Amino acid sequence: MSEAPVAPDAKRTLSARGLSKIYHSGEVIVRALDNVDFDLFRGEIVVLLGPSGSGKSTLLNIVGGLDAPSKGQVFFKDQELTRFNDRALTAYRRDHVGFVFQFYNLIPSLTAAENVALVTEIAPDPVAPADALALVGLADRIHHFPAQLSGGEQQRVAIARAIAKRPEILLCDEPTGALDSKTGVIVLEALETINREFGTATALITHNADIAKMADRIVTLGDGRVTSVQENENRLPAAQIEW
Amino acid sequence: MIGPLNRKLVRDLWHIRGLVIAIASVIGAGVATFVMSIGMVQSLDETRTAYYERYRFADVFGAVKRAPEHLTRRLSEIDGVKTVATRIVKDVTLDIAGLNEPATGRLISVSTLGRQALNDIRIRRGRGISHGRPDDAVISEAFAEAHGFEPGDHFFATINGHRRRLDIVGIALSPEYVYSIAPAALMPDDKRFGVIWMSREALAAAFDMDGAFNDIAISLLRNAVPRAVIADIDRLLDPYGGTGAYLRRDQVSNWFLSSEIEQLRTMATLIPTIFLAVSAFLLNMVISRLVATEREQIGLLKAFGYTNAAIAWHYVKFILAMVALGLVLGSAAGAWLGRELTEIYTQFYRFPFLYFRLDGSVFAGAVLISLTAALIGGAGAVGRAIRLPPAEAMAPPAPPTYRRGLLQSLPIVKALDQPTRMILRHVSRWPVRSALTTLGIALALSLLLSSLFWLDAIEIMIDTQYEQAERQDITISLTEAQSRRAIHALSHAPGVTAVQPYRAVPIRLRYGHKSRLVTLTGAVPNASLNRVLDASGRAVSLPQEGLVLSANLADLIGAAPGDMVTVEVLEGRRPIRRLRIAETFETYLGTLAYMRIDALNRLLLEGPTISGAYILADPQMRKVLHRELKDIPKVAGVSLRETAINAFRDTIGDTMNVVVGFYVLFAGLLTFGVVYNSARISLSERGRELASLRVLGFTRFEVSYILLGELAALTVIALPLGCILGYGLCWIISSAAETELYRIPLYVDRTTFGFSIIVVLIAVIISGLIVRRRVDGLDLIAVLKTRE
Incomplete structure (x- = not known):
């Protein structure tokens, strides 16, 4: 656990120090995170790798303001997230964080454009929903309801929804987990485009090592600890990834 | 041994306990209102019956001007008559300390020897009337409570023109006066109308009724033909000024009581129906939801080889559990509330005792009705569970499809934010x-x-x-009809600003074979104080000749405007005339019959005569006026507007x-x-x-x-x-x-x-x-x- 304050760095969007998360599940104590440090810099793509139960999602949930650590600190720029109350965390998610989930979590009663508008309506400086959907290649599907879209299309709507508010951080938890490889690549391309266009710091959870090829950095977790951090010198475009 | 499905049942019920409680309480409320109301109505009904029976409430009543006692034997010889009780009944004005205006007392003679043959009274406090004590009075409990009277207290009455002190020796209840209503009043007023029982000797002496009576009560044998008995009684009493015998159902107190109980009965059937209909709907919602969330489990159970019947039974048990909980809560609450309510009503009606009985049929009814409602509500959902093919059940349901309906193209919808659209679509989905x-x-x-x-x-x-109709402050009724000149005396009383006379006679109104005893009121045309108004507030104009009847009275005898009806006057020279119904009018209260006062005077073969007057009085002089009225000997009753x-x-x-x-x-x-x-x-x-x-x-x-x-x-x-x-x-x-x-x-x-x-x-x-x-x-x- 690091006691030292985080050095100020204009490029550092997010930093976590000494994060621990302990769940009490009945009489069993589960140590989901154990003294983890994590940074996310502007414009980079970080892939979090690791087997089930390694703590990836817990880490993402904590830095995304969905969960609180049992110990440790999280900073968003110079603000300490771990001191935020529920209201401030909601505002943090609303203004700065985009989420993409494995199961899309679209609102079935709203069309693609409306699902995006859901977020743009409450954001201070959003991208127009149609533009956001065009960015992910869905310009011609904007008036479709989720039930009328394929899985890959639904996931791209979810990405458009996540980035339409121009978030500084994009957190993706197994975004291709429910998709076949061909559709998955299209989704990854969309994430790549966003990262390039907006410079959004993107953290992507996967247990598919092939996807790590598109990352700037690869953080591997195991048993609640960071087991390795690798800089990826030969970043591949998403289109060239195959699995 | 509890099977796994039953364990699931118990745990699932626990899991959705909030919903279970909500549904059970709606079912419970339905059951409670049902048990409460039915139980209460039944108990009141039975208490009334028992009260009437124990205190020998008469079947037939009648009044007469003065008939000799020996007529009793002939009355009791009428076919179907069981017991005949003759009485002296007179209304007098009372002077009560602390009450400004005069009150009306109904003096009823009782035997000093033990219980009364008919219309027995129940002494609640004090004692009964003693032989040889003419000033002993037993008064009705409602009247006593209204004035705080206790045995040992006294008050004054103007009896046959003489002011007399009456000593309260007892306080009693009577089945004849569950409701005690003053003559010409619409509602009971216990402060200004009281029933007073005195010894027959005392009243006979006071009203010159030795060896005579002016009121009868008769009980009938089981096989009696009421109409025939009434005709026989009327034939015997007519020569002595009989005003027409009537049956128990027309007796004022009983009439009131019966309509109250009937009304409670109406409420008792209507309200629970609504509750149970709603609970059926709620059950449908909950069970449908349960089946939807348990699709996979249902598929799994089917894959394991559970039969459709077993699965259906599983969900039926959910329904039964909620119904059972509702029934237990509702029955307990209903029984308790029913008892409490009946208790309240018992005090209100002054029944001397209370029979609260909830027989099994009430509960059986509640079980049957609520189960039926619940099973109808749940049937659809359970059916869906059975119809799910196992393979499909185990796959997740397709996401609900939403459509852009017609609504969506409206500009107003386009202007809505997304959350509002979600609401709109969810509702239309x-x-x-x-x-x-x-x-x-x-x-x-x-x-x-x-x-x-x-x-x-x-x-x-x-x-x-x-x-609107009765704008007078005071209504005065005279002990007997008087010349219209009496008005002058009244209009000179202190504070009186306007006087309007009326004539009222008891009549039997007959049309075909249907007849009705009512009061025919002779009214002044274009009156300003007491007006004849229909339900909508329109003044009904009285024709030169002919009758104006309230619509409900016309319905009772089956007549309509234009029909000729027979009017048998039951007072004075007792003329019988055929009159045309000129008009009927809607009214909320009472069965009313009107004609012009001069036409009525002609009908009665009398000069300009009145039975009383409506008075408008200066509010500042009212106290003086009330005191004055107490002392006018021929005034039988005074009713005040506010108190009414x-x-x-x-x-x-x-x-x-x-x-x-x-x-x-x-x-x-x-x-x-x-x-x-x-x-x-x-x-x-x-x-x-x-x-x-x-x-x-x-x-x-x-x-x-x-x-x-x-x-x-x-x-x-x-x-x-x-x-x-x-x-x-x-x-x-x-x-x-x-x-x-x-x-x-x-x-x-x-x-x-x-x-x-x-x-x-x-x-x-x-x-x-x-x-x-x-x-x-x-x-x-x-x-x-x-x-x-």
């Missing part, structure tokens, strides 16, 4: 459920309205009767208030049940959606808006619908509760609408807040990890 939720709230509102509308109806009756209004409010109001109070409570419960269920189920179906929104940065408030906004929207639709339904329900009740005594005006005041809406809104808000708390507790992390 599940139209049946939305409609039923709306209906449920609307029904609760209508239930409230139909309970509270009684109070408005009473006010309208008071307004029509006392503010108060008496009206007390009598009808008090009986209704208690029941209305309970129904308001239950209607609140109903609203809560419907709204809580809807919101709770919506939350369980859309928890994932709402949690996703929370993750996206929507605040708790914004997320609650989507969930509760839908309820608010449905409530907004439900409110006008409920008002319309409620009005309809009031209409049904007002026609069902119509008695000979009164017709319930169909009028619901704006404040009643307002109050009912507020009660419903409070129930909506409370249930909304409870569900809102669950929105705050949504698990944001779990939702991301689970499949739809």
Whole structure:
């Protein structure tokens, strides 16, 4: 656990120090995170790798303001997230964080454009929903309801929804987990485009090592600890990834 | 040994305990109202019967001017007559310390030897009348309580022109005066009308009735033909000034009591029906939801080889569990409330005892009705569970498809934000459920309205009767008809500003084979004080000749305007005339017959004669005037407007208030049940959606808006619908509760609408807040990890 304050760095969007998360599940104590440090810099793509139960999602949930650590600190720029109350965390998610989930979590009663508008309506400086959907290649599907879209299309709507508010951080938890490889690549391309266009710091959870090829950095977790951090010198475009 | 399915049942019930409680309480409220009302009506009915039987309430009553005692033997020889009791009954004015205006006392002779042969009295305090003590008086309990009289107290009465001191020796109850109503009054007024029992000797001496009587009570044998007996009695009494015998059903007190009980009976059947219909709907919602969430489990069970019957039975048991809980709660509450209410009514009616009996049939009825309602409600959902093919059941359901309906193209919808569109689409996606939720709230509102509308109806009756029709301050009735000159004396009394005479005679109105005993009132045309008004407030003009009848009276004898009816006068020279019904008019209160006072005088073969007068008095002089009236010997009764209004409010109001109070409570419960269920189920179906929104940065408030906004929207639709339904329900009740005594005006005041809406809104808000708390507790992390 690091006691030292985080050095100020204009490029550092997010930093976590000494994060621990302990769940009490009945009489069993589960140590989901154990003294983890994590940074996310502007414009980079970080892939979090690791087997089930390694703590990836817990880490993402904590830095995304969905969960609180049992110990440790999280900073968003110079603000300490771990001191935020529920209201401030909601505002943090609303203004700065985009989420993409494995199961899309679209609102079935709203069309693609409306699902995006859901977020743009409450954001201070959003991208127009149609533009956001065009960015992910869905310009011609904007008036479709989720039930009328394929899985890959639904996931791209979810990405458009996540980035339409121009978030500084994009957190993706197994975004291709429910998709076949061909559709998955299209989704990854969309994430790549966003990262390039907006410079959004993107953290992507996967247990598919092939996807790590598109990352700037690869953080591997195991048993609640960071087991390795690798800089990826030969970043591949998403289109060239195959699995 | 408990099988795994039963364990599942118990755990699932525990898991959805909030819903179980909400549904059970709606069923319970239905069962409670059913058990309470039916039990109460049954008990009151039986208590009344037992009271009448034990205290030998007579079957036939009659009054006569003065008949010799030896007539008794001939009366008892009439075919079908069991017992004949002759009495002396006289109305006199009373002077009571502390009461400014005169009161009316009805003196009734009793035997000093033990119990009375008929219309026995129950001494509650003190003792009965002793032989040889002419000033002993036993007074009615209501009268005693109104004045705080105890045995040992005394008051004064003007008996046959002499002021006499009467000593209260006992306080009693009588089946004949469950309601004691003064002559010409519409409602009981215990302060100004009291029943006084005195010894036969004392009254015979005071009224010169030695060896004579002026009132009879008769009980009949089981096989008696009432109409024939009445005809025989009338034939015997006619020569002595009989005013016509009548049956128990026309006896004023019994008539009142019966219509009250009938009214309670109407309420008792209508209200529980609404509750059980709503609980059927709630069960349908919950079981449908349960089946939807348990698709996979149902598929699995089928894959394991459980039969359709076993699965259906499993879900039926859910229903049974909720019904059972509702039945237990409802029966217990209903039995308890029924007992309490009956107790209240027993005191109100002054029954000397109470039979509270809930027989098994009431509970059996409750079980049958609530089970039927619940199973009808649950049948569809259970059927869906059975029809699910196992393979399909185990796959997740297809996401609900939404469509852009016609609504979407409206510019107003385009202007809406996304959460509002979600609400709109969700409502139109599940139209049946939305409609039923709306209906449920609307029904609760209508239930409230139909309970509270009684109070408005009473006010309208008071307004029509006392503010518009009877504008006099005082109504005076004379002991016997007098020359119209008596008016001059009255108009010179202190404070009197206007006087309007009236003539009233008892008549038997006959049309074909139907007849009715009523008072025919001779009124001044174009009167300013006491006017003949119809229900809408229009003045009814009295024709030169001929009768004007209230519509309900015309209906009773089956006559219509233009028909010739026979009027048999039961007073004086007792002429019999055929008269035309010139007009009928709608009225809320009483069976009324009018003609012009001069025409009536001619009919009676008399000069200008009056029976009393309506008086308008200077409010500042009222005390003096009241004192003056106490001393006018021929004044038999004085009734004051304010006290009549108060008496009206007390009598009808008090009986209704208690029941209305309970129904308001239950209607609140109903609203809560419907709204809580809807919101709770919506939350369980859309928890994932709402949690996703929370993750996206929507605040708790914004997320609650989507969930509760839908309820608010449905409530907004439900409110006008409920008002319309409620009005309809009031209409049904007002026609069902119509008695000979009164017709319930169909009028619901704006404040009643307002109050009912507020009660419903409070129930909506409370249930909304409870569900809102669950929105705050949504698990944001779990939702991301689970499949739809």
